[in-house]
Amino acid sequence: MFSPRVLSASALLSLFMGLVHADTCSVVAATTSIEVGGQLELQYIDEQRKYWSTSCQALKPSCIIFPKSAAEVAAVVNVLKTNNESWAIKSGGHNPNNYWSSVAGGPLISTQKLDQAILDPVTGIVDVGPGNRLDGIAAKLQGTGWTFVGGRIGNTGVGGLVLGGGLSYMSAQYGWAASSVIEYELVLANGTITRVSATQHPDLFKVLKGGGNNFGIVTSYVLQARRQGNIWGGNIVFTRAPEIDTKILKAVRDFTEYNVDDKAAVIVTAERTNVDLVDSWILFLFYDGEVVPPNIFTNFTSIGPILNTFRLRTYADLMAFSNWVVVPGSIVTIATETISLPSSANVDAMFDIHEFWRSQSGSVLLNVTGVIASIAWQPFPKRIAAAARENSVDLIDVDPDADRIILEINYSFLLQSDYAEMSDTMQATYGGIRDRVLAFQAQNKMPNVFLPIFMNYGFYRQDYFARLKPAARAFAHSVAAAVDPAGLFRTRTGGWKP
The missing domain is CATH 3.30.43.10 (Uridine Diphospho-n-acetylenolpyruvylglucosamine Reductase, domain 2)
Known part of the structure; x- marks a missing residue:
């Protein structure tokens, strides 16, 4: 004691x-x-x-x-x-x-006790501690008319989310979650406390947006909150069938390219398990407003879901409701890939990737205890990249030149003895997807554009910094060397290193 x-x-x-x-x-x-x-x-x-x-x-x-x-x-x-x-x-x-x-x-x-959420109700500037989770922040801001541009699952912690960039239902409006940070309070490796902003330590300001835990310990995020009232949010669920796969993947491809309403967002997930023989699609729908314009989600809802929980609610309610996705008592592995959006004529490239995921996940469903496998197709239209650049600089620096989709690949399972096998399966899954994307680009079935991987979903065997632009990686390395010459963060704690 x-x-x-x-x-x-x-x-x-x-x-x-x-x-x-x-x-x-x-x-x-x-x-x-x-x-x-x-x-x-x-x-x-x-x-x-x-x-x-x-x-x-x-x-x-x-x-x-x-x-x-x-x-x-x-x-x-x-x-x-x-x-x-x-x-x-x-x-x-x-x-x-x-x-x-x-x-x-x-x-x-x-950082549990660094859980402040101090809002200026006039300006919407809010001081948020890294000990907060998204559902907690949403609850604290509920009724103020302001919201935090955070992630999509309420149990997620603020600290790791924002340092990795942070995707939000509101990203098409405001960019990354990190794009709304206007100042950091940072403890450096030498033990000093400093304030970091666009004008004070601008190099640190940039690398803290997508650079992870390499530069100091953030004790406060000063963020620009955004105006928000009630929203629409929830899930629609489909029983899986080959024809359903085709319709849903075509719908998410078309939504990524053609949706022009920045208040609308979707996450399209396929789920499989060997516990209850589940094989289904679960879609997350979001609209930032009390009235959903007609036809925005029709390409999805017209497919015929067997369950629909999409309804008017508070944002705090949506964040709390989303926590059903957390699987307690399980070992969890997550990886990611980014793909460039194929043209409508080449949507078969997406079908090929999805069938490859089904093959890989199917290989462990029968011989690994308690496996739940999922893949999430998350639209990353060029508008998100543009909104990020409009609001702030960041290390990720995605060009607003093409539409993309960020894939999140999950395997959860029960036994520690299966960890090595499942890690190899995960590597084979994201590696096979990457190989297919590169082949499709060579065949002109997908645009050949910059495809970083998203830190918040990265697997430990993936090299996050190697997938950034070379200049960005070199910049992150130089800043880390300057602020942490003894390697307190670089050599003694985990995470990806520039």
Whole structure:
């Protein structure tokens, strides 16, 4: 058990010098008033449960540290500088990659208590802490007339979402979730606290939008909230059949190219499982307004869903409702690919990719316990890239020259003993999709355009930075080297490194 105690300045200095090479947990507990939870304590056990993947839960940090301010985060960083421990920082724990926001044998910094959401009701500027989850932010802003441009699943943490860019139902209007950040409060690797904006440390301002956890610890996101009242949102569900596959994939292709209403958004997912023999399509529909113009979603609804929960509701209700997608008690793996949108005449390229996914996922449905496989087709029309550029610079820097689709590939399963096999299956799945995209581009069935991968969905074996533009990767590397010369983030915590 780690119990903080108050010491005089001289005693504090003497003790710190004696513990300078000791572990972070002991030093923070002995020399500060920051809450530190040991492995047998309730706050430790509770926080460890709050990962989406049980593989992350199984990694046991030496302690969990719960700072309440940027100054306390800086104090922890100043202790970390004195040793060589591996460590991690956690917002919502929704990234399932082991060691990205989890750690074994080193300290975990939880941002749980950095959960402020302070709104200026006149300007809509809101100070948001990384300890918030999207459903919590939506609930705090409900009734104000303002909303946070966040992700689509309520249980997602703010910190990892925004640092990776963040796709939103409102991205066609406002770009990435990160595009709405106007200032960061950042604790650097040297333990200093700074403010980062377009005019103050502009290099950091850019790399924090899509550069992940390589540059410091964000303790506050100052965001421009957006006006919003009630919205329409929910799901429509289809029983899978080959002819349904064809109609739905054609519909998502056409929506990506032809939809001109930036308030409308869809996510099109196919789900398979060996538990209940589920084989279905589940579509997420969203409209940012109380009246849905006619025919926007007709290409989907006319196919004949067996269930429809699309209705008028508050945004907070939609965020809470969306949490059904989180599968408790499972190991989760997520990967991604980006494809360029084929012409209507070449939509068969999308059919080919989908059939390849069915083949790959089918290979494990019968011999791996509790597998749930899904693929999400997420429109990324050129309007999203344009809106991102209009609102802010970012490291991802997608050109608004072509329509794209971001694919999210998920495998969840029950047994840790299947992790290696499922990792290989995941690599074969996204790798095979990538090979097909490159072949289709060579055959002129898909436009040959820049296709970065989306950090928030990346698998640990994917090389996120290698898929950025070379200049962007070099820029991120130079900024990381400048602000973290000793490698506190680069060598001692997980995540993709530039």
